[in-house]
Amino acid sequence: MPLVRGAIYAVIGFVIGAGISLGITSITGEDSTEPLIVLGYVFAVIGWLMGVGMWRTWGRGWFGKPTENNPGGGWERYIRFNTDHKVIGIQYVVIFVVVFLLAGLLAMLIRVELADAGQNVMTSTNFNTTMSLHGIMMIAVAVAIMMGGFANYVLPLIIGAEDVAFPRVNALSFWVVPPVVVLLLLSPLFGGFDTGWTAYPPLATQTPIGGLLFELAFLTFGISSILGGLNFIATIITQRAPGMTWGRLPIFAWAVLAASVISLTATQWVAYGMLMIIFERIFNMVFFSPPGGNALLYEHVFWFYSHPAVYIMILPAFGAELEIISHFARKPLFAYRWVVRAFGLIVFLSFLVWAHHLFTSGMGDELHGPFMVLTELISIPTGIVFLSALGTLWRSKIRLKVPLLFAVGVVFNFTIGGLTGIFLADVATDIALQDTYFVVAHFHYTIMGGEIFGAFAAGYYWFPKITGRMYNETLGRIHFALMFIFFNITFLAMFIPGTVGMNRRIAEYPPEFEFMNLVTTIASIGLGLAFVPWVYNMLNSWIRGPKAPDNPWDAKTLEWQTSSPPPLENFEEMPTVTGDAYGYGDESVVHSVFGRRKGSAHPPVPAEGD
Amino acid sequence: MTAGAIWVLLTIIAELSFTSLNIFGDAASEQGEFIDDAFVLLMLLAIPILTFVITMIGYVFFKFRAKGDELEDSAPTRTHTKWVGFWLIWTTVLCLVVIVHPGYTGLLEIRQTSAEEPDLTVNVTGRRWQWMYEYEGRGVQLLMKDDTLVLPNHSLIRFNITAEDQDVIHSFWIPAFRMKIDAVPGLTTYMDVNTTEIGHFNDDVNFRVQCAELCGKDHSLMFTRVEVVEPAEFEQWITNR
Numbered sequence: 001m002p003l004v005r006g007a008i009y010a011v012i013g014f015v016i017g018a019g020i021s022l023g024i025t026s027i028t029g030e031d032s033t034e035p036l037i038v039l040g041y042v043f044a045v046i047g048w049l050m051g052v053g054m055w056r057t058w059g060r061g062w063f064g065k066p067t068e069n070n071p072g073g074g075w076e077r078y079i080r081f082n083t084d085h086k087v088i089g090i091q092y093v094v095i096f097v098v099v100f101l102l103a104g105l106l107a108m109l110i111r112v113e114l115a116d117a118g119q120n121v122m123t124s125t126n127f128n129t130t131m132s133l134h135g136i137m138m139i140a141v142a143v144a145i146m147m148g149g150f151a152n153y154v155l156p157l158i159i160g161a162e163d164v165a166f167p168r169v170n171a172l173s174f175w176v177v178p179p180v181v182v183l184l185l186l187s188p189l190f191g192g193f194d195t196g197w198t199a200y201p202p203l204a205t206q207t208p209i210g211g212l213l214f215e216l217a218f219l220t221f222g223i224s225s226i227l228g229g230l231n232f233i234a235t236i237i238t239q240r241a242p243g244m245t246w247g248r249l250p251i252f253a254w255a256v257l258a259a260s261v262i263s264l265t266a267t268q269w270v271a272y273g274m275l276m277i278i279f280e281r282i283f284n285m286v287f288f289s290p291p292g293g294n295a296l297l298y299e300h301v302f303w304f305y306s307h308p309a310v311y312i313m314i315l316p317a318f319g320a321e322l323e324i325i326s327h328f329a330r331k332p333l334f335a336y337r338w339v340v341r342a343f344g345l346i347v348f349l350s351f352l353v354w355a356h357h358l359f360t361s362g363m364g365d366e367l368h369g370p371f372m373v374l375t376e377l378i379s380i381p382t383g384i385v386f387l388s389a390l391g392t393l394w395r396s397k398i399r400l401k402v403p404l405l406f407a408v409g410v411v412f413n414f415t416i417g418g419l420t421g422i423f424l425a426d427v428a429t430d431i432a433l434q435d436t437y438f439v440v441a442h443f444h445y446t447i448m449g450g451e452i453f454g455a456f457a458a459g460y461y462w463f464p465k466i467t468g469r470m471y472n473e474t475l476g477r478i479h480f481a482l483m484f485i486f487f488n489i490t491f492l493a494m495f496i497p498g499t500v501g502m503n504r505r506i507a508e509y510p511p512e513f514e515f516m517n518l519v520t521t522i523a524s525i526g527l528g529l530a531f532v533p534w535v536y537n538m539l540n541s542w543i544r545g546p547k548a549p550d551n552p553w554d555a556k557t558l559e560w561q562t563s564s565p566p567p568l569e570n571f572e573e574m575p576t577v578t579g580d581a582y583g584y585g586d587e588s589v590v591h592s593v594f595g596r597r598k599g600s601a602h603p604p605v606p607a608e609g610d
Numbered sequence: 611m612t613a614g615a616i617w618v619l620l621t622i623i624a625e626l627s628f629t630s631l632n633i634f635g636d637a638a639s640e641q642g643e644f645i646d647d648a649f650v651l652l653m654l655l656a657i658p659i660l661t662f663v664i665t666m667i668g669y670v671f672f673k674f675r676a677k678g679d680e681l682e683d684s685a686p687t688r689t690h691t692k693w694v695g696f697w698l699i700w701t702t703v704l705c706l707v708v709i710v711h712p713g714y715t716g717l718l719e720i721r722q723t724s725a726e727e728p729d730l731t732v733n734v735t736g737r738r739w740q741w742m743y744e745y746e747g748r749g750v751q752l753l754m755k756d757d758t759l760v761l762p763n764h765s766l767i768r769f770n771i772t773a774e775d776q777d778v779i780h781s782f783w784i785p786a787f788r789m790k791i792d793a794v795p796g797l798t799t800y801m802d803v804n805t806t807e808i809g810h811f812n813d814d815v816n817f818r819v820q821c822a823e824l825c826g827k828d829h830s831l832m833f834t835r836v837e838v839v840e841p842a843e844f845e846q847w848i849t850n851r
Binding site: 124125128194195196198200202203206289290291293294295296329330331332333334335336337338360361362365368369372373376377379380383384386387390391393394395396397398399400408411412415416419420422423426427428429431432434435436496499500501503505506507508509510512554582583584585586589 | 633634635642644645648649652656659660663664666667670671674675676681682683684685686687688689690693694697698701702705708709712713714716717719720721775776777778779781783785786788789790791792794795796797799815816818820821822823824825826827828829830831
């Protein structure tokens, strides 16, 4: 059992690391608890990775010994180190669906506490830990569900590759995730942390051990994200099928490429930030905590990642949304080339807007103007995505299936999310709205209403491909209706207390804001219940749903031109791409032809038609 | 045409219902009045965009649904240069308008250190979980959590804000003035406010100093009551302290 072996090796690793740390601190005479945890954890992760199969699949090769390539078949593939991108994609989706449901339960707890003004079910310390855990767990879901989950499964298929460029790195990027989840779930038992997911020092350096566990988790998760981004970039550049020119690349692949650039380059900053906080804690170094340190420095480092990070979340969702709209509207994706340009511009601008989170931080006033301008400029490329979505739907022949409903849900929700973003990019209104419930409502509209709706669109769309079975359409529609309605009531109602003076991250608030909070709480319970038909539908359909055909949607992209689910290495015969993927209503455009044998020389690549 | 008419109608209804609502009470400072006006302006600009998207979604679902099991494809329109150009132009123009006003006009209004001497300077220190105040040159300090921060009306008040050295980041926010700025250990920030309305916490809960940056256990309860009184009454109060 690789999981059991991994756990045992992790314990052994922890004992070794903790022992080394104890040895050192007994000489230096410093406080031993936190260094012991950090070093023990580092060794535990190494032990865990080796135990779950990295040693057999990869590590032995470092010493010139033969490695085993993906031993074990059947369901056991999913609980060991496996390099098949389809296995890894499912591993990511399953673990993050579990995290999503747990963090959703935490949200329910928060809403119960906020149903009225006073203290109900939690002490304020417990409230802070609950709120912080909800935040970081949902951030992890948002970063990983599209990129780690659906992009991992679909990207190699959609570009006609046998796997990603670095399959073992891909498996590594998944297997550091379980330690992240374990640390986060353990943190409430060690005093929790009351910093929110933003972890601003000096507060973050003063939390109980639970805070240290959170910081280690965030750092580890960053490593996973960096490796994932690196892998997708290399995959898209080197593994495309013959004929898959840049002008024919499906929009989902473009979106993953754009998000990967951010994932690779920006994530390192938050990893540094966490590392520096950990060093402040265990080595008494001074970076952020006065005297000597600069608290604002952390806010810059943190948001230099965490603003671009929202595009790691939303870009793949935009990609899936546009992909689905084109295939279900039976119409070529409108203004495809402009969307690609828009994605590029969004990536570029995403690195230049971080300080709009700092308008009230006390940073120099001369920075307000430039960051306001750059932030508001992002509305122009984002507008192109809407143009493309609406332009594709116009005069189309819409097949109103669940994936399309969710994709159009993204268009609606993100309109509200995007428009309310302008209020937060404008310095004047931001000074009033910063740190209020307006902000909370805004980012739930963009991330949940945008990305998570997009992830559900992707989930329903690719469900037949991934599982080989069809989901139940009626249950899917019920799920969409409930989720859409209750999501909108919950978060529309949340804008109001924010606008009239209720700040965020508080367990108790003035009774004047009680009514709107009660509305939000009641609606949020409906939102929570909306996931019941979904969970039932997914589980039931996966086990005993009707067998899915290879191409139930009659879509042209490559992942639908192989069996459901695809075989190991994805295609029986390898595809050659001869046209773009959106040639609906145009007989002259053929996306792909099959017949090339695996490993055979590439046939002549037809010239790009458009 | 139909879609256009629906859009115009929806927009008019939405704009009228928004302007007829007074969602927030009156701001009690010049800066706050500017911010409220900016908020309303941005809403008025945002509403037509939202109604456009709603109209489009509703219309295409109604008009362009595949009927029954019809499996035909649509006509293969790939792009439309004029529409793309039109779209780029209107989004860019709107973006530039918003950058100028309320963007840059707001910067001048809100965060401009005015040349004029403030009528009153209050030095503010945050620590977990209370605020402390010193009326500069007036010999008055408020050190208790239950004290009320009394301020004169029709005055330019400058707050110099910091947090204690071994403490954490807080944020000094007075919702009635719509203004906030962080209180950072090791750094002094400022906030200028021109008061315009009298008011008291007991009548309007927005007359309070609320910590707006998460600072640990009692963050929710880190607030001070605020009272804005006429200048004469304020002088009276200072003398009595």
